C-alpha cells in the first residue's frame with residue numbers, strides 16, 4: 251500500500267527545497283508585469299521552470315500564444331489532476347491582483363506532486379491559463395477542449411481573506427459605441443447629433459434600472475471616448491461596461507436589459523449605437539467542489555493556517571475559473587496575503603503581493619494544493635464524492651457540464 255502521508259511529506263519537502271528559486275520566480279513575474287495575452291516573458295519563465303523539474307511542456311497550448319501545458323505521468327493509469335496558473339497583470343497598475351503568486355503557487359504545487367508522482371497512479375497537468383483579467387483564457391481553453399482529459403482542476407488566488415469555497419459572479423464585458431454628427435457646439439448645435447449624449451443616457455438608463463435588479467447584480471462602466479473639444483458636438487463616443495450577476499441565467503437576462511438601455515439611449519438621442527459583447531468575456535459563476543475545497547482547507551489547517559468562515563455578504567468578483575467549475579469538479583480557494591480589508595486591484599494589494607509574509611502564506615496554500623492533488627490520485631472515495639456532487643449539480647442545472655462547447659450564452 252502507498253504511504254500517502256510519507257509521500258505528502260516528501261512533496262512538501264520538494265517544495266521547500268526549491269523555495270529560493272520559486273520566490274525568485276514570483277518576484278520576477280511581479281517585477282515585470284505583462285497584461286493578458288501578452289504574458290510572453292512570464293510564460294517563458296514558468297515553462298522553463300517546469301521543464302527543469304521534470305515536466306514535458308507544450309508551449310502555446312491549444313493555439314493560445316501565452317498558454318502552456320506541462321505533463322507528467324505516474325506509475326499506473328489513474329485520474330488526471332490539473333493544477334492551473336495565471337500570470338497576467340492589470341493595465342497601468344501591475345500585479346494588483348497578485349497573479350504572480352498564483353503562478354508561483356500553481357508551479358510549486360505541481361513540482362511538489364511531481365516529486366512523488368513516480369510512486370502514484372494517474373497524471374498531472376500543470377496548465378498555464380492566460381488573460382484572466384477580462385481576456386478569458388480559460389473560456390478559450392475550455393472551448394478548445396483543453397480540459398477534455400482532466401478529472402479535477404485546482405488553483406489558488408491571493409486575497410485579504412483565506413476562504414476555501416467562495417463563489418464568483420457570472421459576467422460579460424460589453425463595449426458601447428455611439429455615432430452622431432459633429433457641428434459647432436455654439437454656432438450650429440442644431441446641425442449636430444451628440445454621440446456623448448448617447449453614452450450619458452446609457453448610464454442614466456442603467457441607473458434607472460438598478461433598483462429593479464437583484465442585489466448581487468453589478469453593472470459598471472467607464473467612458474473611454476467622450477469627444478475631443480468642448481466646442482465640437484462629439485460625433486463619436488464610447489464606453490466600456492461589465493455586466494455581472496450571481497448566476498449565468500440571470501446574468502444573461504440583465505445583459506439583455508443592459509443592451510436595451512443602450513439601444514433606448516440611441517433612440518432618444520438620434521444617434522446610432524454599436525454594441526460589442528466581447529468574445530471570451532462570458533465568465534460563468536464559480537461553483538466550487540465541496541469535497542475538494544474541504545480537503546484543501548483541512549491540509550491548510552494542518553499547515554497552520556485556518557480558513558475563515560464565509561461572511562453573509564461575501565464580496566466577490568468574476569473569474570474564468572468559473573467556466574472550468576461548470577465542466578468538471580474544480581476549486582479556486584483564496585489565501586490571505588494582505589491585511590484584511592485591503593481591496594483587490596489596488597496599489598496596496600500589488601505591493602503586498604511581493605512581500606515575505608505574502609510568500610509565506612502562498613507556500614502553505616501551494617503545499618495544501620499539492621497534498622489535495624495527491625489525495626485525488628490516491629483516495630478513490632474523494633474523487634468519487636467530487637464526481638457525485640458534480641453529477642447531482644448537473645442534474646439540478648447548477649452546472650452545465652459541457653466540456654468542449656462554447657460558454658453557455
Ligand SMILES: [Zn+2]
Nearest residue numbers: 347349382407
Ligand atoms: Zn485575479
